[in-house]
Amino acid sequence: MHIEVVTLFPQMLRGALAFGVVGRALERGLAVVGTEDPRAHTSDPHRTVDDRPYGGGPGMVLKPEPMLAAIRAAHARLPAGSPRICLTAQGEALDQRGVQELAALPGFLLIAGRYEGLDERVVELGADRELSVGDYVLSGGEVPALVVIDAVVRLLPGALGDERSSVEESFAQGLLDWPHYTRPEVFEGLSVPPVLLSGDHGEVERWRYGQSVARTWMRRPDWIVKHGLAPRASRALNEFLAAREAGERVREGESHEQDR
Numbered sequence: 412m413h414i415e416v417v418t419l420f421p422q423m424l425r426g427a428l429a430f431g432v433v434g435r436a437l438e439r440g441l442a443v444v445g446t447e448d449p450r451a452h453t454s455d456p457h458r459t460v461d462d463r464p465y466g467g468g469p470g471m472v473l474k475p476e477p478m479l480a481a482i483r484a485a486h487a488r489l490p491a492g493s494p495r496i497c498l499t500a501q502g503e504a505l506d507q508r509g510v511q512e513l514a515a516l517p518g519f520l521l522i523a524g525r526y527e528g529l530d531e532r533v534v535e536l537g538a539d540r541e542l543s544v545g546d547y548v549l550s551g552g553e554v555p556a557l558v559v560i561d562a563v564v565r566l567l568p569g570a571l572g573d574e575r576s577s578v579e580e581s582f583a584q585g586l587l588d589w590p591h592y593t594r595p596e597v598f599e600g601l602s603v604p605p606v607l608l609s610g611d612h613g614e615v616e617r618w619r620y621g622q623s624v625a626r627t628w629m630r631r632p633d634w635i636v637k638h639g640l641a642p643r644a645s646r647a648l649n650e651f652l653a654a655r656e657a658g659e660r661v662r663e664g665e666s667h668e669q670d671r
């Protein structure tokens with residue numbers, strides 16, 4: 412996998428990519444991340460990359476010439492046909508399905524903007540699609556680029572080693588994670604759900620799946636609309652709701668819940 416990023420702050424990317432799962436994956440050569448700084452594509456003494464917006468108003472706009480030159484230089488290093496993806500708050504929302512699609516590609520280019528944004532002609536000429544990472548305002552495309560790279564690289568074969576987790580798989584199925592516990596058995600008066608100490612792997616698996624489905628129902632009903640519920644999930648949810656109806660102690664919605 413070869414990823415290139417056009418950014419005015421290459422060190423911001425390099426720094427963040429040195430740690431954890433992604434840092435290890437890059438060390439092992441599972442992916443290569445290159446950067447291209449538009450400032451290297453200026454020729455004036457001040458290496459100017461921004462200018463005032465036509466039509467007036469606050470803020471600055473990234474000049475088109477250095478941006479497009481950087482895009483072309485970075486794109487030339489990628490496998491033929493690699494998509495050029497502009498990170499903008501106006502883009503299509505990235506989700507796990509989109510991440511999986513990117514992870515299946517041999518390469519792609521990410522374009523990170525700063526200031527008020529890119530000259531629209533750069534988007535027209537230099538990008539194949541626009542992606543947003545969520546409905547909130549950030550100060551540039553570098554953190555979104557890191558979000559995309561982190562989410563993609565951890566999916567590459569070998570990135571997670573053995574703990575290629577079923578959590579991953581359940582998220583991909585449109586379910587939230589279940590609650591996790593480690594020692595001690597009682598912590599600040601809160602105990603680990605007894606089923607997890609039972610040694611009954613079948614029961615543990617059923618409990619976790621039920622917790623995932625119940626949490627998704629309670630916290631992200633929009634996901635259930637979006638992904639639907641598999642027959643097994645539907646049964647688990649009915650059991651959860653029946654148990655709650657019967658006044659049983661079920662985790663999700665318990666008053667002492669600590670994970671919010």
Ligand code: 9D3
Pocket residue numbers: 498499500524525526527528542543544545546547548549550551552555
């Ligand atoms: C309306 C004036 N601007 C906000 C005060 C618009 C604006 C300009 C530049 C909003 C955001 C940005 C910088 N953001 C990104 O480059 C960005 C982004 C984001 O802000 N949110 C979610 N996804 C992304 S991807 C790139």
